[in-house]
Amino acid sequence: MTANEDQEMELEALQSIYEGDDCFKELSPVSFQYRIGDLEDAKAFLLDISWPETYPETSPKISLDAFFNNRICPEVKKTIVTKLEEQVEANLGTAMMYTLFEWAKENQQQLMETHHPVNNALTLTSSSESVINANFSSSKKKEKKEQLTKSQKRKLTGKTDNKGELPRGWNWADVIKHVSFTFFIIIFYLYC
Structure with a gap:
């Protein structure tokens, strides 16, 4: 069998085995x-594997460079890839x-046993920058917008027009209160 035939057969097998697997x-x-672990699991990681033309006679390319894996430190990534390459050699x-x-x-547990989540949100080069950034962030706090629930958003979109504005007279209870109050004031001035 040629490499392409082997690849086609393995592709069909993978599609049937993992059909419906998220x-x-x-x-x-x-x-x-292939994601190893649940989405919420801090020790989950995403394997990227691609086949060269001569696969399975040559090793597939294994990568952990997906954005999903950004919280994993480089040492743990290297360990995972090394262990998987050992499995590749055994099954070449x-x-x-x-x-x-x-x-x-x-x-998974053994591969991720030395894992400590990495925070890539902010990388500082010196301690003076951290002091400046700490002072700046404490003096300028963001205002939080009121968060609406999904049902509140749905109700609001049902009431607004295509511009996002409420139509005139949308709240009839307020209109009736206003008219009745105005009527009461008119009658009060007429009789006083």
Whole structure:
């Protein structure tokens, strides 16, 4: 069998095995992603594996460069890739995608045991910058906007026109109160 035939057979097998699995994603006929762990799990990671032309005779390319993995430190990423490459070497010449995904799922805790979430939101180069940024952020606090629930948003959109404005007289209770109050004032002035 040629490499392309092996790849076609493995692709069909993967599609049937992982049909309906939210963790598996086929990016192209030779590139796949598999999420190890739940979305809420701090130790979850996303495997990117792509096949070269001569796969399975040559090793697939394994990557953890997806944005999902930004909170994982480089050392842990390197450890995961190294362990997976050991599995690749043991299975070279055979269809191994299912084996790699399942091995990663079974060994997730071991692979992520040294994991400590990384915060990439702000990288400072010196301590003086951190003091400046701390003073700036404490002096300028953002105002929080009132958050509406989904049902409140739905009700509001049902009442507004295409410009987002409420139509004239949309709240009849207020209109009736206003008219009755005005009527009361007119009668009061007529009789006084």
